[in-house]
Amino acid sequence: MPDWLQLMLNSLGPLIWAAFTFTAPLTLLSFGLGLALGLATALVRLFGAAPLVAVARFYVWVIRGTPLLVQLFLIFYGLPSAGITLDAFPAALIGFTLNIGAYTSEIIRAVIASVPRGQWEAAYSVGMSWAQAMRKTILPQAARTAVPPLSNTFISLVKDTSLAAAITVPELFQSAQRIVAVTYEPLILYVEVALIYLALSSVLSAVQVRLERRLNRYGGFLEARA
Numbered sequence: 001m002p003d004w005l006q007l008m009l010n011s012l013g014p015l016i017w018a019a020f021t022f023t024a025p026l027t028l029l030s031f032g033l034g035l036a037l038g039l040a041t042a043l044v045r046l047f048g049a050a051p052l053v054a055v056a057r058f059y060v061w062v063i064r065g066t067p068l069l070v071q072l073f074l075i076f077y078g079l080p081s082a083g084i085t086l087d088a089f090p091a092a093l094i095g096f097t098l099n100i101g102a103y104t105s106e107i108i109r110a111v112i113a114s115v116p117r118g119q120w121e122a123a124y125s126v127g128m129s130w131a132q133a134m135r136k137t138i139l140p141q142a143a144r145t146a147v148p149p150l151s152n153t154f155i156s157l158v159k160d161t162s163l164a165a166a167i168t169v170p171e172l173f174q175s176a177q178r179i180v181a182v183t184y185e186p187l188i189l190y191v192e193v194a195l196i197y198l199a200l201s202s203v204l205s206a207v208q209v210r211l212e213r214r215l216n217r218y219g220g221f222l223e224a225r226a
Contacts, residue, residue: 004188011179011189015196018175022089026161026171029093031154034100041105046112056105063102069163071095076167092164100157107149111142144215151208155201162197172196 044056063071076091086094115138123133165174176193180186 004185007183007185007188008192011176011183011192014179015172015175015193018170019172019196019200022164022169022171023158023161026089026092026096026164026169027154027158030096030100030161031157033093033097035104035150037097037101038104038108041101042108042112045105045109060102060105063099064106068095068099068160069166071099072163072167088164088168091167092161092169096157096161096164100153103153104150107146107153108142111145112138114145115141147211147215148208151204151211155204155208158200158204159197 041056041060044052045060048056072092072095075095076086076088079086079091119137119141120133123137128136161171162173164171165177168174170178173193176189180189183189
């Protein structure tokens, strides 16, 4: 067996372990919390009072206008100067949550705004309150439209978690860096990491396609092509 292949096989276990123990939890927690934050931000921007709208716009402007890596550095390395010290994983979780929240808020805001006004009027005509109309009529319709862009955001997040290595989170990429420091074989190890990320993205992309087909089974672009 070639030495490079043996090295890849030997390192596969630690890399997969890091992916399941740090990359996956960081991705799932960040996306879940970020999605909740994004929904709240979108609702504030659409229906909130003027001061709250200004705060929400400022938050989205700052997060979308600065690099994610800089945001992580500010939280992990910058906050201690202000007396706030966080461990690496919570710092990464906060950084990714804030980032995802800003981007998903724009997606959610757009899909809610795309629901025809007639749907609101229909909900009100049968006696629904604003909250009931939002929960039972508007959000279900918006969710169908939001699945593709939100799925793309989730897949991008899986890859972006590699930035957490810069603040010492022992996720997949930093595990590879540690192995490289011992083996002095960066090309082989980084190719292996790239293949793992590619495999994860491919699986998630396949799940996304199946989900989109399921949501479009009553009509839509995918059904029209079939």
